[in-house]
Amino acid sequence: MNQIRVSELTKNYQTGKVIYEVLKGIDFSIADGEFVSICGPSGSGKTTLLYVLGGLEPYTSGSVSIFEKELNTYTDSEKAKMRSQDIGYVFQFYNLIPNLTVYENILLSSVLGGNKSKDEILEVLDSVGMKDFYGYYPSQLSGGMQQRVAIARCLINDPKIIFADEPIGNLDYKNGIAIMELFKKLNQDFHKTILMVTHNEDTTVFGTRTLHMLDGKVIKDEKNNQ
Ligand SMILES: Nc1ncnc2c1ncn2[C@@H]1O[C@H](COP(=O)(O)OP(=O)(O)OP(=O)(O)O)[C@@H](O)[C@H]1O
Ligand SMILES: [Mg+2]
Structure with a gap:
């Protein structure tokens, strides 16, 4: 099954009278179980593409279907359900809530997906190697550890698709590789x-396929040798 299908996708941003064409006609499909890296220079439209696919930004023209349904036809409540239960996000700067513990950060996300038991939360922390730190506050953890917690937070509602925007962009080499290994395991x-x-x-x-972006377009789509 194609979980994501994008066809002739364009996205413009408008500031006053100036229109910026950011995505300029993008086509690809992603099947269940793929691990796709999107790379390209700064400003090529990578983050915008993730925002559009996750329903966080409207698109200008073309078609985006997620789970075989055109994104434009999702009602607000269907979109909210998709974002809270079917899709998970991991960001470069973790976005953990500083005055909540590791456990409470995950509990808060689980509420959106229909509450989870303490055991389920500890189990998901265990899967990212952070079970022993459930009572810590984010400021007491290294960047790599905080990113593991952010990944656990995204996993708690058992999403089918994970969108990650430069998840190791803020980490040193060793922690970055460990997080990439974790993503590979999740895949x-x-x-x-x-x-x-x-x-x-x-x-x-670490992925199975790479999309190369340049100036709002996908210029190369290659399968990786595993
Ligand atoms: N809200 C916005 N309003 C106007 N222009 C925007 C907006 N968001 C992004 N852009 C522009 O769209 C283009 C693509 O931005 P985007 O953030 O998608 O690039 P990126 O490939 O993720 O870059 P980076 O590697 O630096 O994160 C840039 O020229 C940016 O200035
Ligand atoms: Mg970006």
Whole structure:
């Protein structure tokens, strides 16, 4: 099944009378279980593409279907359900709530997806190697640890697709590689479809496929040798 299908997608931003064409006609499909890296220079439209696919930004023309349904035809409540339960997000700067513990950060997200038990929250923390830190506050953790918690937060509602925008952009090499290994495990062992933006071509080897973007277009779409 194609979980994501994009056809002739364009996206403009307008500031006053000036129109910026940011996505300029994009076509691709992503099947269940793929791990796709999106790379390209700054300003090529990578984040905008993720926002559009996640229903966070409207698109200008063309078609985007998620789970075989055109995004434009989702009602607000269907979109909210999709964003809270079917899709997970991981960002460069973790976006954890500083005055909540690790456990409470995950509990808060689980409320959106229909509440989870303490055991389920500890289990998801265990899957990212952070169970022992459930009572810590984000400021007491390293960047790599905070990103693990952010990944656990995205996993708690068992999403089918994970969107990640430069998830290791703020980490040193060693922590970055460990997080990439974790994403690979989520793809291979937990069958998550992953769409990950990265600046660094070296990290595309963890995925199954790479889309190269330049100036609002996909200029190369290649399968990776595993
Ligand atoms: N809200 C906005 N209003 C106007 N222009 C925007 C807006 N968001 C992004 N842009 C423009 O769209 C273009 C693509 O931005 P985008 O953030 O998608 O690029 P990116 O590939 O993610 O870059 P980076 O690698 O720096 O994160 C840029 O020229 C940016 O200035
Ligand atoms: Mg970006």
